[in-house]
Amino acid sequence: MSDTGQNDTTETPNPFLPSAEDMQHWASVIGRAQQMMLEYALGQANEGNASAAALFDPAKWIDNPATKLWTEQSTKMWDQGVAFWTSLATLNPMAPPVPETAAKDRRFADPDWDANPVFAMIRQTYGLLAEQMLATTRQLDGPDPAARAKMEFAAKAMADAMAPTNLALTNPEVIKRAVETRGESLLKGLKHMLTDLSRGQLSHVDPDAFEVGVNIATTPGKVIHETDLYQLIHYAPTTKDVFTVPLIIFPPWINRFYILDLNPAKSFVAWAVEQGLSVFMVSWKSADVSMSEVVWDDYIAAQVDAIDTVRELLDVPHVHTIGYCVAGTTLAATLAMLSARGEADKVKSVTFFTAQVDFEHAGDLKMFVDDSYLALLQQLSAPGFLDGRYMAATFNSLRGRDLIWNYVVSNYLLGNDYPPFDLLYWNGDTTNLPAKWHRQYLVDLYRDNRMVIPNSLSVMGTPIDLKKIETPAFIQAGREDHIAPLASVWRLMDHLSGPKTFLLAGSGHIAGVVNPPAAGKYQYWTGDSKAATLDEFIAGASETKGSWWPRWIDWISEQDNAKTAAKGARIPGKGAKKAIENAPGRYVKQR
Structure with a gap:
């Protein structure tokens, strides 16, 4: 009641509901994203290009008996993963303890990976499943050392690819950035991704930031x-x-x-x-x-x-x-x-x-x-x-976490501007x-x-x-x-x-x-x-x-x-x- 004796009809805005302006902006973002993807698809069709994403298809180089053996054995690991998730359902919904070694992983630097119970659980689950995957590889009987090395390499690559930081819906930093920018970060990231698909190569820097002989390779x-x-x-x-x-x-x-x-x-x-x-x-x-x-x-x-x-x-x-x-x-x-x-x-x-x-x-x-x-x-x-793009993809895969997935998150999910780094420009040339x-x-x-x-x-x-x-x-x-x-x-x-x-x-x-x-x-x-x-x-x-x-x-x-x-x-x-x-x-x- 107000001091005039009349009902106060002023309502406190609900912070969890977007405003009409925000909804309109998000609708605009979705429309622009659809237009961007349509233009990309038409451009590829007109040029007769096959998808350049095939450059990064790991199946093209890990399709061998050793990898197939690892794939068969990995079923056991996933069964253990399901059992782990089932056991989590009976736990108190508090943030599970995070192993000390995991705390040093810079992929999980955002505070919400510790403070938010949901993300903390996702993080720990991923850590345990990734470790289980590698352990399964090391425990296989039969492969010679060379085959075992290939399987372990494939397991590490898959573990890096499966990281929850690589997905927008399971990365708290990406979610917060999207909310703060009202979707513009995702739209910018989509533009980066489509540009890379057209080039057939993951970009680490803005390809227009340097010019050989002008601001790089300039010794007379x-x-x-x-x-x-x-x-x-x-x-x-x-x-x-x-x-x-x-x-x-x-x-x-x-x-x-x-x-x-x-x-x-x-x-x-x-x-x-x-x-x-x-x-x-x-x-x-x-x-x-x-x-x-x-x-x-x-x-x-x-x-x-x-x-x-x-x-x-x-x-x-x-x-x-x-x-x-x-x-x-x-x-x-x-x-x-x-x-x-x-x-x-x-x-x-x-x-x-x-x-x-x-x-x-x-x-x-x-x-x-x-x-x-x-x-x-x-x-x-x-x-x-x-x-040369195939060779670049091969070398990048040797350090996939740093040279592939780090930039997938930064360039595509967060929509960050490319850093003006000459070494990375050279790496992509x-x-x-x-x-x-x-x-x-x-x-x-x-x-x-x-x-x-x-x-x-x-x-x-x-x-x-x-x-x-x-x-x-x-x-x-x-x-x-x-x-x-x-x-x-x-x-x-x-x-x-x-x-x-x-x-x-x-x-x-x-x-x-x-x-x-x-x-x-x-x-x-x-x-x-x-x-x-x-x-x-x-x-x-x-x-x-x-x-x-x-x-x-x-x-x-x-x-x-x-x-x-x-x-x-x-x-x-x-x-x-x-x-x-x-x-x-x-x-x-x-x-």
């Missing part, structure tokens, strides 16, 4: 040599004098070279130039139908061609070389061939960035070399080359691979491990033996590398005969290499490079904070510290090799 230089397989970039010196022995960098052909030239603050190329090195970079061509017959010999011949081109241009007897990842593998083959031919003195030193020659301990990638995967690879490579060479690499090296068998493989008609390599070698490995595992990279120490220096860097395959001194990040370990085993090396190693790059340039100086004036042919385009175009060149921009 000239393309001074070109073949059908690669361009050779010569970078402009920034010091009055330079080391007499130049440096040639061979990046992996499965990625763009500018991982070593992301921006001036991160660029290994720019830093090496500042140290007084005459730096040359190979930029591999992304494969097309014209490269269907390219094989192992062609890439090694290209490395020899680059070495000879720089030697002749600068009138020097030898060069320093760097081989990153798979290019380091072929660089080892190149050195073995040169040694067999009596031409080893063309290379003064070799540095291996996270490279492998012995694939016995090559990690999860070895699961992608069985007969079923190779058959799929042949099917996908029908044009004569493998679309895919490169096509020559079909014949890619299959040869997987079969001869990953599957059959022939490179460490003396004279099992030949290069340009010359049988190779890694034990004949006496070139001084600097071998860098990443402590957390999931592409080239530490134990696998260490095997270089066992197969090379010359003086060797081993350095263990903090972090993984990329950040362990791209770690400029100015960043003050991570650390590295040095020790007895004559240690008989990796464990022995680690036991006696000493840690140094920060970048290992200064340690490397000291090692380069120890090989040969002679200097020469930075003039004449040391200036890109001023020698016998005239400039074809400015760095970074055409090849790195071709798709």
Whole structure:
């Protein structure tokens, strides 16, 4: 009653009922979403495209007897899961205790995963079922170690895919964001998803945020040599004098070279130039139908061609070389061939960035070399080359939680803006691979491990033996590398005969290499490079904070510290090799 004696007809709004304005807005969101999906479907139909989502279909690469055995056994696990849910129905509806280890999972950082009884129960149930799935895999009888590893990998991938954080209705953060934005976050996420489906690739960053040669890969230089397989970039010196022995960098052909030239603050190329090195970079061509017959010999011949081109241009007897990842593998083959031919003195030193020659301990990638995967690879490579998006999906699957589902939640469910991160842009800038060479690499090296068998493989008609390599070698490995595992990279120490220096860097395959001194990040370990085993090396190693790059340039100086004036042919385009175009060149921009 009011003080006037009349009934107060003012009603308190119900906070759980949307206002008319909110309902109208949600209706608009639904309409726009329907229009967006219709336009996407029509666009796909007009272009005659099959669904690009097939790029991420795990059934295409886990369809093998080992996986089928795991699938049959998983029925038992799901029965146990049903029993668990039944038992929950008899419990007090309070938030169940969450295991301490689960609390460290950043996927469940939202407070509601602990505070809300419903979400807390979902979280704990998922944790128990995921653990049960992995336990079931490990307890199977019969599979050999390789088959068991495949099943465990598939189980982890499925567990990551099943996470309640990946669904809008079971992720409290997504629900709250949708309510706060009145559905606009979901609409934005849908737009991101449809764009990715059109591209056939999961985006980690805005593809328009960077432009090669404009705000990424900007170190000044000239393309001074070109073949059908690669361009050779010569970078402009920034010091009055330079080391007499130049440096040639061979990046992996499965990625763009500018991982070593992301921006001036991160660029290994720019830093090496500042140290007084005459730096040359190979930029591999992304494969097309014209490269269907390219094989192992062609890439090694290209490395020899680059070495000879720089030697002749600068009138020097030898060069320093760097081989990153798979290019380091072929660089080892190149050195073995040169040694067999009596031409080893063309290379003064070799540095291996996270490279492998012995694939016995090559990690999860070895699961992608069985007969079923190779058959799929042949099917996908029908044009004569493998679309780089398939390789990107494979590498992303090795860290699916971080590189797939994390972005599904952020980009699609939360509708977040893409971060302007150059490293992620590079990661999504895919490169096509020559079909014949890619299959040869997987079969001869990953599957059959022939490179460490003396004279099992030949290069340009010359049988190779890694034990004949006496070139001084600097071998860098990443402590957390999931592409080239530490134990696998260490095997270089066992197969090379010359003086060797081993350095263990903090972090993984990329950040362990791209770690400029100015960043003050991570650390590295040095020790007895004559240690008989990796464990022995680690036991006696000493840690140094920060970048290992200064340690490397000291090692380069120890090989040969002679200097020469930075003039004449040391200036890109001023020698016998005239400039074809400015760095970074055409090849790195071709798709």
